[in-house]
Amino acid sequence: MSVDVQSTFQSSLFDAPQAPSTSAIERRPLSGGAWVDVGRNWLPDADDVFATLVRDVPWRAERRAMYDRVVDVPRLVHTYMIGEDLPHPALTAARDELSSHYLEELGEPFRTAGCCYYRDGRDSVAWHGDTIGRGASHDTMVAIVSVGDPRRLHLRPRDPDLREESFAVEMGHGDLVVMGGACQRTWEHAVPKVASAGPRVSVQFRPFNVF
Template structure:
């Protein structure tokens, strides 16, 4: 698969895709209600080469799901990797391992919340989107969970809003940015990427989750 893509102006400054440090570079945003976000802009450097590899190498699937009384196409391509599955690029395995090391050592993340699974979403154009939602297990069982999102390719806006107050925050994510949602975020907040009529390039979202979070 190939797709038109405009590279980041910062790409090419390094010898290839690499991950920056996390310690001392993570910005914590307290959302209230026990929820928080961590942000690391440009964590994956020279990430456009990784984006292009994933476009080509991943076995993308076009899902369908039931909505009300009919079956509809999911407006994005997806791929899923379970605990123990080989990830489609060594860079993603390194990202998962570095996230686990940082959150275990710096944040005291419990073993049961370690990142074990990965889901990939390919947003090809502004018509591709994801509706408001929270990860179902974390929301349903009253348990805190952590979800790490590595954004590759052109920026798209991830919106996060409180279920109780409706307060919404928006984060343009792309070209190697990292966002981690934690605490009660999946229960007390929901997130979405809306359709847009603006001219936007393609984006891949890589979501790292614990083995029990859907």
């Protein structure tokens, strides 16, 4: 049985606080030692962040092998590596606030920022866990900041016998979703295609050597 966690799309230009605040983040414990935190209207200046990301990020299209052919990855991507400046000061402040808030649990700061540009409802990401690098064997975190049109992040246990625990979080404009604990090893997540959606950018903050 699927449970949806939804929010109404709102511009955070007036509703969000002037600086990222972790005080309103709510945690949902999951099976297998995993958990998900959600912060609504968390990112300040979300309108300006969205416009800046669409305009200034050096987006690239990727291709991948699938069965007997090579296909386009259904979204545009770019990753800001360790030491690279982020394209908007609100994202730098967000990364620093997340690093401070989760330091006791995570034991290290967030270091990279992977960006995905979902141009419309046809862009998506298939079921997966971030298990390249340390995420395959250690508890870690991936913090996602979403700006633009709402899209649902679907989550399900890797164990087929536990699939009734599957649920979805609707990521609205300026929302924060953090997947932590064993989430990358014991759960999978996806952003499926939808019939209609406007553009959205997802920024995923990760620690060192988590992909």
